[in-house]
Amino acid sequence: MNVTEQSGESHIDIPESHQLPGPRPVGEGTFWEGRSGLIMPAILTAFSLYLLIGVLNMDVGNAAFPGPRFFPTILGIAGLLVAVALTIQTIKYPMHPENESGRSWKFHSDYVSLAWAIGGFFAFAVLLPYLGWVLAGSLLFWTMTRAFGSKRPGFDVLVSLMMSSVVYLAFDVGLGLNLPSGLLGGGF
Amino acid sequence: MDILSLLMEGFAGALTPMNLLWVIVGCLLGTAVGVMPGLGSSMAVALLLPMTFALDPTAAFIMFSGVYFGGLFGDSTMAILMNTPGQASAIASTFEGHRMALNGRAPQALATAAIGAFIGGIVSSFIVVFLAPTLAELSTAFGPAEYFALALFAFVATSSVVSDSVFKGLASLIFGLGIATIGIDSVTGIERFTLGAPQLFDGISLVTVTVAILALGEVFYIAARARRDKANLETRSAGRPWLTGTEFKEAAPAWARGTIIGLPFGVIPVGGSEVPTFLAYSTERALDKRRKDPQFGDKGAIRGLAAPEAAGNATTGMAMGALLALGLPVSATAAIMLAAFRQYGIQPGPLLFDRNPELVWALLASFFIAMIVLLFINLPFAQLWAKLLLIPNHYLYSGIALFCGLGIYATSGAVFDLLMLLGIGVVALIMRRYGYPLAPLMIGMVLGPLAETSLRDALLSSVGDFSILVSSPITWSLYAVLAIFIAVSVITAIRGRRKHLTSQLETIDA
Numbered sequence: 001m002n003v004t005e006q007s008g009e010s011h012i013d014i015p016e017s018h019q020l021p022g023p024r025p026v027g028e029g030t031f032w033e034g035r036s037g038l039i040m041p042a043i044l045t046a047f048s049l050y051l052l053i054g055v056l057n058m059d060v061g062n063a064a065f066p067g068p069r070f071f072p073t074i075l076g077i078a079g080l081l082v083a084v085a086l087t088i089q090t091i092k093y094p095m096h097p098e099n100e101s102g103r104s105w106k107f108h109s110d111y112v113s114l115a116w117a118i119g120g121f122f123a124f125a126v127l128l129p130y131l132g133w134v135l136a137g138s139l140l141f142w143t144m145t146r147a148f149g150s151k152r153p154g155f156d157v158l159v160s161l162m163m164s165s166v167v168y169l170a171f172d173v174g175l176g177l178n179l180p181s182g183l184l185g186g187g188f
Numbered sequence: 189m190d191i192l193s194l195l196m197e198g199f200a201g202a203l204t205p206m207n208l209l210w211v212i213v214g215c216l217l218g219t220a221v222g223v224m225p226g227l228g229s230s231m232a233v234a235l236l237l238p239m240t241f242a243l244d245p246t247a248a249f250i251m252f253s254g255v256y257f258g259g260l261f262g263d264s265t266m267a268i269l270m271n272t273p274g275q276a277s278a279i280a281s282t283f284e285g286h287r288m289a290l291n292g293r294a295p296q297a298l299a300t301a302a303i304g305a306f307i308g309g310i311v312s313s314f315i316v317v318f319l320a321p322t323l324a325e326l327s328t329a330f331g332p333a334e335y336f337a338l339a340l341f342a343f344v345a346t347s348s349v350v351s352d353s354v355f356k357g358l359a360s361l362i363f364g365l366g367i368a369t370i371g372i373d374s375v376t377g378i379e380r381f382t383l384g385a386p387q388l389f390d391g392i393s394l395v396t397v398t399v400a401i402l403a404l405g406e407v408f409y410i411a412a413r414a415r416r417d418k419a420n421l422e423t424r425s426a427g428r429p430w431l432t433g434t435e436f437k438e439a440a441p442a443w444a445r446g447t448i449i450g451l452p453f454g455v456i457p458v459g460g461s462e463v464p465t466f467l468a469y470s471t472e473r474a475l476d477k478r479r480k481d482p483q484f485g486d487k488g489a490i491r492g493l494a495a496p497e498a499a500g501n502a503t504t505g506m507a508m509g510a511l512l513a514l515g516l517p518v519s520a521t522a523a524i525m526l527a528a529f530r531q532y533g534i535q536p537g538p539l540l541f542d543r544n545p546e547l548v549w550a551l552l553a554s555f556f557i558a559m560i561v562l563l564f565i566n567l568p569f570a571q572l573w574a575k576l577l578l579i580p581n582h583y584l585y586s587g588i589a590l591f592c593g594l595g596i597y598a599t600s601g602a603v604f605d606l607l608m609l610l611g612i613g614v615v616a617l618i619m620r621r622y623g624y625p626l627a628p629l630m631i632g633m634v635l636g637p638l639a640e641t642s643l644r645d646a647l648l649s650s651v652g653d654f655s656i657l658v659s660s661p662i663t664w665s666l667y668a669v670l671a672i673f674i675a676v677s678v679i680t681a682i683r684g685r686r687k688h689l690t691s692q693l694e695t696i697d698a
Binding site: 082 | 365376380413585591610
């Protein structure tokens with residue numbers, strides 16, 4: 001029996017996922033159940049340490065008292081304190097997100113979709129100067145349609161090419177923003 | 189009347205055919221983005237921000253006001269029809285508004301919302317026009333210590349009010365403040381936290397952070413849920429989009445009360461219009477209980493929708509005034525507008541009225557024009573806007589991702605900024621996943637430099653004596669209000685927790 005604590009509503013029950021079909025959630029029954037939120041205090045700690053290490057390595061010369069180190073030092077220390085508070089909060093009150101899909105999942109978030117979305121954007125960012133706007137843009141658009149579970153990948157290629165071409169025509173040719181033409185360069 | 193003639197000049201500036209076109213384009217685009225489920229007016233502004241750089245400043249800001257107010261109208265349309273508020277400020281409208289829609293009164297609900305938003309917006313625009321120059325004059329009395337107090341107020345208010353946990357709000361705030369310190373220190377010229385990368389010397393652009401937090405992170409978040417949550421979208425009913433005389437009389441006092449509640453929140457930095465909309469809603473609810481025939485509940489009460497709509501737009505209008513006159517952004521959207529001003533080399537604040545009067549007055553005039561345009565495109569056609577939902581989700585969000593990339597590449601022209609956008613977007617995704625509020629990050633990012641430089645200026649001039657921070661009557665009153673504010677929120681939090689515990693005990697008994 002555990003009390004689920006989430007968005008003000010609480011009920012004592014075995015979490016619903018136990019009755020639902022589908023794979024068992026990863027981490028179920030372990031310490032990590034409902035505590036994956038610890039990633040946020042971890043990120044905050046890393047960020048605060050980055051600030052504090054940066055402060056220590058900063059070459060300030062002989063600036064007068066509230067110099068460039070003053071404000072970031074406060075932030076770094078406050079960040080560490082808040083991270084500790086968040087860690088305690090997360091350990092004390094695990095969070096169980098709502099699941100309305102009628103089945104259970106290995107993870108609450110859809111990591112396949114996220115891989116398509118984030119990977120697609122990464123590829124777009126890196127390849128943009130080489131492929132040019134039209135091709136890189138359609139690559140981004142297409143991977144995003146995959147991420148959102150479109151069922152017609154072939155047709156989507158056409159939609160993607162059309163979308164990024166329209167954007168190119170409207171913003172580069174029309175409004176005069178400077179977008180790279182890349183592989184298809186020179187032609188238009 | 190001096191102000192009136194200035195405003196008339198503003199209208200003359202704003203009513204050129206080109207500028208009129210930009211208002212209408214802005215209103216249409218803003219409404220279109222606002223109507224999309226999960227996308228709110230601040231996202232509309234963030235997405236369209238880079239696009240406006242192709243325009244001249246006046247045209248750009250006129251378009252902005254259209255986008256912004258349009259987003260608000262679109263938000264409430266969806267809140268009513270689909271129960272999907274685009275952002276927190278539209279949540280209060282869903283309660284009674286969606287009930288009205290379920291009860292077959294969707295068109296009347298939409299009309300109530302549109303008229304309420306119109307009234308709130310127009311009244312606040314009038315007040316801004318007459319108050320802003322005075323406010324601007326008043327703010328010349330502000331020194332570094334006063335500005336620091338004001339920034340501190342904004343930080344505490346946004347990070348404690350908006351989120352369920354104060355620590356989550358503070359964490360978000362610290363990210364924002366920290367990101368803002370990256371780059372060359374404006375006081376001493378020393379580089380900070382750049383790891384020697386020349387791309388970071390100017391710091392991380394507010395536009396990149398905004399688009400990452402409000403648009404790309406949102407797209408990632410929706411992608412992570414797209415195949416998990418069953419979408420449940422249904423539009424209902426058509427019919428007369430007009431209110432009968434009785435309905436109008438019913439709603440009128442609520443519009444007025446909502447507007448009055450909303451106005452003061454525009455100049456108090458509490459992170460936008462969530463607080464006033466909820467306050468307006470609960471006021472109407474409390475008043476309703478005293479009536480002989482309570483309306484709240486199953487069928488949906490017209491007043492419970494009218495008041496928050498008016499309050500929301502009244503706050504928004506006033507917030508624009510505070511931004512122009514004080515240079516103080518009180519909400520995430522105002523923060524983006526501030527970024528836009530800076531992109532053009534314009535610093536909002538007391539001097540703006542002297543230096544760029546044509547711009548300010550044209551912008552203020554465009555508020556009125558935007559309101560009227562929006563009333564026209566929303567009152568009769570709200571049902572048509574709902575048709576936008578027929579665009580399949582996978583194309584909609586792919587298009588938004590494409591626009592994120594376009595906007596950032598167009599402003600920076602560098603792959604580095606695209607990767608920065610991606611990185612911050614992923615952090616924003618994690619923050620959304622675990623219920624961290626994003627508004628404090630934005631406010632921290634925008635007001636961080638102001639807070640830091642004014643704190644250091646104050647301390648430098650007093651040679652390290654901290655008492656200078658509380659040395660003037662203005663700072664006293666600001667800290668006094670802040671103390672009251674903290675006390676009130678602590679008391680409500682304790683009461684809420686007690687209530688929460690009792691309800692938990694009751695469930696255990698049952």
